Amino acid sequence: MTMKVLGIHIGHDSSACLVVDGRIVADVAEERFTRIKHYAGWPLRSIAYCLSAGGLDIEDIDLVAVPSSGPYPELNHLLGLEGDRVEKWSTGRRALEFARRLMKRGTAKPPLYVKAYRLPDHAEIKHVDHHLAHAASAYYTSGFRGKQLIVTLDGAGDGFSTCVWRGQDGKIEPLYRLGTEASLGWFYSNVTEALGWWHGDGEGKTMGLAPYGDPQKVGAALDFFYPKFSGGELVEPHNFGRPYFWNANGAFQWHFDEAGEIQRLVERYGREHIAARAQDVLEEQVMELVLPWLGQEGTNHLSCAGGVFLNVKLNQRLWESGKLEYQHIYPNAGDGGLAVGAALYAYFEANPDAPIPGLEHLYLGPEYSNEEIKAILDARNLAYRLVDDVAGVGAQLLAAGKIVAWFQGRMESGPRALGNRSILMSANKPEYKDIINARVKFREPFRPFCPSLLTEYRESYLVNSREEPFMITSFDVQPEKRDKVPAVVHVDGTARPQTVRREINPCYWSLIHRFGELTGEYMILNTSFNIKGEPIICHPREAIRCFYDSGIDVLILGGVILEKGRL
Ligand SMILES: [Fe+2]
Numbered sequence: 001m002t003m004k005v006l007g008i009h010i011g012h013d014s015s016a017c018l019v020v021d022g023r024i025v026a027d028v029a030e031e032r033f034t035r036i037k038h039y040a041g042w043p044l045r046s047i048a049y050c051l052s053a054g055g056l057d058i059e060d061i062d063l064v065a066v067p068s069s070g071p072y073p074e075l076n077h078l079l080g081l082e083g084d085r086v087e088k089w090s091t092g093r094r095a096l097e098f099a100r101r102l103m104k105r106g107t108a109k110p111p112l113y114v115k116a117y118r119l120p121d122h123a124e125i126k127h128v129d130h131h132l133a134h135a136a137s138a139y140y141t142s143g144f145r146g147k148q149l150i151v152t153l154d155g156a157g158d159g160f161s162t163c164v165w166r167g168q169d170g171k172i173e174p175l176y177r178l179g180t181e182a183s184l185g186w187f188y189s190n191v192t193e194a195l196g197w198w199h200g201d202g203e204g205k206t207m208g209l210a211p212y213g214d215p216q217k218v219g220a221a222l223d224f225f226y227p228k229f230s231g232g233e234l235v236e237p238h239n240f241g242r243p244y245f246w247n248a249n250g251a252f253q254w255h256f257d258e259a260g261e262i263q264r265l266v267e268r269y270g271r272e273h274i275a276a277r278a279q280d281v282l283e284e285q286v287m288e289l290v291l292p293w294l295g296q297e298g299t300n301h302l303s304c305a306g307g308v309f310l311n312v313k314l315n316q317r318l319w320e321s322g323k324l325e326y327q328h329i330y331p332n333a334g335d336g337g338l339a340v341g342a343a344l345y346a347y348f349e350a351n352p353d354a355p356i357p358g359l360e361h362l363y364l365g366p367e368y369s370n371e372e373i374k375a376i377l378d379a380r381n382l383a384y385r386l387v388d389d390v391a392g393v394g395a396q397l398l399a400a401g402k403i404v405a406w407f408q409g410r411m412e413s414g415p416r417a418l419g420n421r422s423i424l425m426s427a428n429k430p431e432y433k434d435i436i437n438a439r440v441k442f443r444e445p446f447r448p449f450c451p452s453l454l455t456e457y458r459e460s461y462l463v464n465s466r467e468e469p470f471m472i473t474s475f476d477v478q479p480e481k482r483d484k485v486p487a488v489v490h491v492d493g494t495a496r497p498q499t500v501r502r503e504i505n506p507c508y509w510s511l512i513h514r515f516g517e518l519t520g521e522y523m524i525l526n527t528s529f530n531i532k533g534e535p536i537i538c539h540p541r542e543a544i545r546c547f548y549d550s551g552i553d554v555l556i557l558g559g560v561i562l563e564k565g566r567l
Contacts, residue, residue, distance in 0.1 A: 003350065004056060005063045007343030008047065010074055012038045012200060012252055013336035015413075016046035017364075018054045019343040022140070022354050026053035027364040027413040029336045031251075032538040038201060038251040039535075042074055043339075044114060049366060058117040065126045065346035067133035067338035069158045072125075077110055079119040087125075126349075128342040130157030131306070132172065137330040137341030138303035139167035140348055143358025148301035148326070151290055153308035155185040155200070155254060157335070162234070164293050167303060170352040172345075175293070181237035184285055185308045186256065187226040190240075191278040194262035195271055199253045200307070200334075206275045207313055208447040211492035213276030218269050222277050225258055229285045232292030272446075282308070283317045291323055300325040305341065307334035310415065312496045315473035320464065331362060331470035332414030340413075361504050362470065363420055365411030368540055370558045376540045377560065384562045391507055394556055395514030398426050398524060402553040403436055405529055407543050408507055412536065416471040417528035418498055419452055419508035421536050421543075423552060426515070427451055427525040430486040436525070439551025442532045448496070451488035453523035454512050455499040461485070461523055462497060471498045485523050498526060 007017040007027075017027035026049065031037055033045040051058065064079065066072045071087040081087065110116070119125075128136065134152040142148065150165040150172065161183035164176040180186065189199040192206045228236035243254050266274045286308070294300060302324055309315060309329045319327050330337055348354060368376075370386075377384050387393050390408075397404050404424045412418045423440060425432050427449075437443055450471055451461075458465040463476040474494040482489050489495055502509040516522035529537045531550060537543050540557055547555040547562065555562040 003062050003347060004054065004060055005065055005343040005346050006047070006050065006061045007065045007067075007339035008043060008072070008075070009067050009335065009339040009342070010040075010042060010072060011335055011338075012040045013334060014040055014043040014046070015336050015339045016043045016050045017339040017343055018050040018056070019340070019347055020054060022344065022347045022351065023357055024340055024344075024364055026050040027332070027340050027362075028366070028411070029413070029535075031535040032365065032411065034250065035535060035542070036250045037533065037535045040247075040252050041250055042078065042110070047078075047117075048115070059120045061119065061123050063124050063126055063346050063350075064119065065128055065342035067128050067130055067342040069127055069129045075125065077116060079117050081119065081125075085125060126342070126346040128345045130338065131160045131163040131177070133338045133341030133345060134305040135163065135165045135167070135172050135341070136345035136348070137332070137337045138305040138328060139165075139172055140344035140356055141330055141359035142167070142303045142328045142356060145170050145356050146301065147297070147299050148303050149290070149294055149297050149299055150303045151293070152304070152306040153185060153286065154306035154334070155189060156180045156183055161185060162289070164289070166297060170348055170354065170356065175297075176232075178234055180240060182227045182234045183238075183240065184226065184282055185306070186240050186254075187238070188278055188282050188308070188311075189254070190225065190256055190259045191222075191262055191274060193255055193259035194266050195275065199255050199259075201253070203311065205444060205447060207279060207311055208444070208490070209272050209275040210279035210313070211276070211490060212446055213270065213272030213274070215273065215277040215280045217273040218265070218277040221265050221269060222262070222274070222281060225262060226281055226285065229288040232289060232296065279313060282311060283314050286314055287317065287321065290318065291321060294323050302326070303328040303330075305330040305333045305337060309333040309472075312472060312474040313494075316475065316494070319473060327473070329472045330359070331416065331472045333472070334415070336414065362413045362418060363410040363505070364413045366538055367410040368558065370560065373540050373558045373560055376544070377562070380544065382544070382562065384560045386559055387561050388559070390556055390559055390561070391510035392514050393561065394424075394511050395518055397554050398424060398515050399518040401426055401429070401432070403440060403551065405543060405547055405552045405555045406511070407529065407537070407540065407555070407557045411538050414470070416498070417526065417536055418470065419500065419505055419526065421529040421538070422526045423529050425487070425525045426519065427485040427487040427523055428519060428521055432487040432525060436527065440531065441527060446491075448490040449488050449525045449527050450496045450498070451485065451523045452498040452500050452508070452512060452526040454509060454516065455501050457516075457522040458497075458499050462495070467501075468497060468499050469501065469504065471496050485521055487525050488523065
């Protein structure tokens with residue numbers, strides 16, 4: 001019998017998903033609707049979207065899964081819970097309740113105009129521990145049931161920061177779990193805050209800055225600030241002190257006093273050198289944790305999740321250790337992937353013999369038909385033209401050096417744009433990176449842009465390559481290609497690619513293929529469709545706003561093209 005699980009995560013990166021028979025049918029973060037990055041409020045519109053995408057009403061749901069061992073009092077109002085199903089705090093969990101109140105969650109009762117659902121009596125509510133949900137997001141999207149090591153690393157969740165698991169025969173067992181005293185995530189985020197960026201958001205900037213620095217120049221100055229691992233174990237815990245919460249316009253971040261101390265080191269040693277040392281520390285400590293466990297478990301299959309694994313350089317280092325035959329990182333590795341993890345865990349706990357599907361794509365969000373798009377444009381009295389062959393027209397514009405906003409099909413879940421809500425440009429000239437930065441993205445100049453390439457050509461562009469559709473790890477770029485696609489090669493000669501398969505995204509594949517026929521390069525620059533500080537675009541009206549509020553040359557919305565007057 002079909003089993004339908006609704007996953008709900010409320011916290012930073014609140015989200016909802018629908019899992020039907022172990023497959024993710026819909027998954028979206030509330031930030032895409034509220035337009036507040038990392039939005040931490042109730043995922044009301046995400047839940048409504050997931051139900052409608054599955055053609056379901058709340059009465060059809062068999063199980064609701066939440067990624068927390070603690071109660072979710074919001075569900076009492078949201079799902080009309082009564083009697084035994086009421087979510088409440090036990091007396092032993094007061095500290096957690098206090099923390100949640102600080103995060104502006106608490107037990108607020110919504111006003112009448114907020115839609116309340118009535119969960120049917122037969123539907124259970126399943127609580128899945130935060131790190132177990134991360135582990136489930138990795139294992140149950142890995143594509144096979146055989147033995148594998150699962151590692152989950154983040155700042156903290158349900159009191160844990162660092163967990164090692166065994167996935168085997170459809171089940172996940174804990175092997176080693178550590179609390180916040182082992183948090184490499186908090187260390188890296190403290191450095192990120194010291195560099196002036198948002199904890200839980202700016203870590204990619206720290207990683208992008210790192211190759212410009214020399215870790216030797218910092219010496220042992222950062223050594224006090226992180227936990228140390230050796231032989232697969234924590235050998236030197238670190239007390240991070242009291243966490244603070246900062247709630248900024250509906251999203252929140254943690255932070256710690258130590259970031260101030262690290263900031264003084266930044267002033268003394270230089271930004272890029274501190275970033276370089278932090279990246280080295282992260283890679284070295286994770287290797288000290290993970291590699292011995294692979295040996296102990298006798299496996300070379302590794303699956304990972306948790307926000308630390310958004311660090312693509314760390315993932316590359318693990319792959320290049322030579323100890324892995326198979327590496328899978330759930331690409332929505334941060335807490336935005338917890339709803340999926342909880343829902344998958346709940347399904348496979350009830351169906352332990354079910355096959356584990358691989359993750360083919362992340363096109364799991366809203367889509368808009370050409371009729372809807374045309375109606376939106378007509379209502380705004382905008383000139384546009386219809387095109388049969390968007391891939392061919394788009395390829396010509398890219399080959400001519402234009403910046404093309406590309407909006408097709410279902411929006412991606414997770415932090416990366418994968419060719420459905422993307423801003424694209426040729427990667428064939430070094431100045432294209434600066435042009436797209438100056439006219440659209442306004443990012444820090446040291447940050448690299450990432451490429452999409454046809455999977456058929458990956459070996460000619462990437463060293464030691466493999467199929468990697470989610471931009472979740474980096475590779476060295478083949479030396480002879482570095483000056484052919486300079487706009488997507490980082491200063492250290494690496495790139496964080498998306499390999500595109502024709503059967504998964506035929507329109508995007510065709511665009512890159514046609515571009516390759518015109519220019520000889522089957523790789524293009526792909527950056528998310530948004531401007532700095534904004535979530536990835538979801539709706540055509542946001543695409544239009546971004547198009548006219550930036551230096552994008554052309555907007556291709558489904559089968560419709562909008563061009564600016566000077567073209
Ligand atoms: Fe987490």
